[in-house]
Amino acid sequence: MSNVNTIPHVEAESVSKSAQRARYTAYVQCVRKLEQKAKADKQSREKAARVGGAV
Amino acid sequence: MMDFEEFTQQVAKEVKRFLPEKYDDASVTLQDVTKNNDQQLTGLMIKTEDTNIAPNIYLEGYFEQYQDGKDFEDIVRDIADGRVRHELNQDFDVSKITDFDQVKDHIICKLVNAEMNAEYLADKPHTQVEDLAVMYAVDLGGGEGGKMTAPITNALMEQYGVTTQELHDIAIHNLAESQIEFKTMRDVLIDMMFPDGISENDPRAFMIPPEEENPSMYVLSNAEKLNGAAALLDAKTMEDISEKLGGDFIVLPSSIHECIVLPVNEDLDRHTLEAMVQDVNAGQVAPEERLSDHVYMYDSQEKELVLADKMEERLQQRAEAQKEEKSAEQGDRPGKAERGEKKPERERVSMKEKLPEKKAEVAKNEASREHPVPAKTKETALA
Numbered sequence: 001m002s003n004v005n006t007i008p009h010v011e012a013e014s015v016s017k018s019a020q021r022a023r024y025t026a027y028v029q030c031v032r033k034l035e036q037k038a039k040a041d042k043q044s045r046e047k048a049a050r051v052g053g054a055v
Numbered sequence: 056m057m058d059f060e061e062f063t064q065q066v067a068k069e070v071k072r073f074l075p076e077k078y079d080d081a082s083v084t085l086q087d088v089t090k091n092n093d094q095q096l097t098g099l100m101i102k103t104e105d106t107n108i109a110p111n112i113y114l115e116g117y118f119e120q121y122q123d124g125k126d127f128e129d130i131v132r133d134i135a136d137g138r139v140r141h142e143l144n145q146d147f148d149v150s151k152i153t154d155f156d157q158v159k160d161h162i163i164c165k166l167v168n169a170e171m172n173a174e175y176l177a178d179k180p181h182t183q184v185e186d187l188a189v190m191y192a193v194d195l196g197g198g199e200g201g202k203m204t205a206p207i208t209n210a211l212m213e214q215y216g217v218t219t220q221e222l223h224d225i226a227i228h229n230l231a232e233s234q235i236e237f238k239t240m241r242d243v244l245i246d247m248m249f250p251d252g253i254s255e256n257d258p259r260a261f262m263i264p265p266e267e268e269n270p271s272m273y274v275l276s277n278a279e280k281l282n283g284a285a286a287l288l289d290a291k292t293m294e295d296i297s298e299k300l301g302g303d304f305i306v307l308p309s310s311i312h313e314c315i316v317l318p319v320n321e322d323l324d325r326h327t328l329e330a331m332v333q334d335v336n337a338g339q340v341a342p343e344e345r346l347s348d349h350v351y352m353y354d355s356q357e358k359e360l361v362l363a364d365k366m367e368e369r370l371q372q373r374a375e376a377q378k379e380e381k382s383a384e385q386g387d388r389p390g391k392a393e394r395g396e397k398k399p400e401r402e403r404v405s406m407k408e409k410l411p412e413k414k415a416e417v418a419k420n421e422a423s424r425e426h427p428v429p430a431k432t433k434e435t436a437l438a
Contacts, residue, residue, distance in 0.1 A: 009208075010147075010195065010203055010204070011090075011204055011205070012110075012201060012202075012203050013201055013202055014201030015201075015279075015280050015312055019340075019344070020247070020280065020310075020313075021248065022339045023309050023339050024243065024244055024274070026335045026338065026339045027240070027307065027309060027335060028262070030334070031272055031317070031331075032264070034322070034323055034331070035320075035322065035323075038323070039322075
């Protein structure tokens with residue numbers, strides 16, 4: 001809705017559920033990937049330390 | 056094929072042909088409207104003489120249909136039908152926006168990006184919080200899935216006879232009274248995708264994060280999930296979250312409608328998170344709904360929201376100050392020299408001397424920073 005000079009500007013606002021879901025699932029997937037990568041990096045660091053220790 | 060300018064002119068010229076008789080004397084105008092994040096839209100307004108309000112029909116979407124090959128006459132017919140459907144039978148009661156006594160309980164705040172809204176905010180009172188801006192609007196209510204709001208302009212604020220500070224305080228008070236929601240991402244997705252309960256066999260179930268003892272993602276918004284990022288401005292909510300998550304926490308500005316909260320996790324560094332926010336913004340968030348490309352943190356010590364890079368500096372300074380304090384304390388105990396070991400006199404003395412100096416430096420840095428508590432950083436667009 002909008003004004004016709006006599007009243008202030010009025011805006012109609014709504015939120016798209018599909019857009020919301022797309023944002024949320026994108027973040028879930030990205031954070032999951034980061035956590036998995038961090039876990040894998042940690043494991044490989046630990047493995048390297050163990051191997052280094054044996055040497 | 057017409058360009059956008061020609062298309063809008065032609066729509067304005069032709070639309071009355073598809074409207075009922077009562078619109079014969081209606082005025083038809085085109086106007087440029089600046090929406091959130093300075094998105095420029097062209098609105099078509101068809102106003103009859105017996106009303107003081109008319110809907111703005113934005114033409115960008117219709118132009119896309121035209122470019123996709125839809126028949127021009129069909130498009131104009133759709134526009135006319137849409138206008139008739141949104142006819143208001145009564146005059147709009149303007150005092151719902153202009154009478155401060157009626158308005159004050161309905162003043163809400165919205166959190167937007169300051170830089171991306173430079174033009175939009177130019178005629179509106181607002182308050183800077185880091186690189187974000189708090190703006191104010193009158194909530195006119197609405198139905199399922201949407202509402203009507205009237206942004207408060209400088210002219211309207213003057214008419215109310217209040218200052219930006221007063222407006223801000225009222226909006227923050229109303230925010231505290233509103234329904235703020237802080238839920239795990241898992242719960243939010245289940246509510247959204249499986250309102251009747253989750254079925255293990257549903258192929259979409261893989262999109263739901265697993266149930267965890269310490270959830271790694273939360274969503275902060277309001278019950279309507281509309282302009283819910285403003286929930287970050289509610290001090291009590293932020294303190295409650297901090298208590299729940301055990302101190303500082305990370306805030307990802309997923310959109311103007313909500314934020315994603317993560318507990319501090321040493322595996323997630325700021326640069327990686329910032330790259331992720333930028334990726335999601337570019338790929339999944341409509342330009343008018345983007346909030347920021349930066350990552351924020353809640354500083355539980357100062358009880359405020361700060362940009363993550365600023366928080367990193369603070370943590371580093373605090374760690375250094377703590378380390379030096381500890382060293383100084385150790386310096387007061389029987390030292391190496393007293394135990395018969397040789398210790399350079401200069402080092403021992405300078406450590407003690409440096410501590411108050413370092414503390415003063417940290418305090419000065421903290422004080423000189425742009426403080427994101429809104430009351431201290433009021434900025435208004437009024438000249």
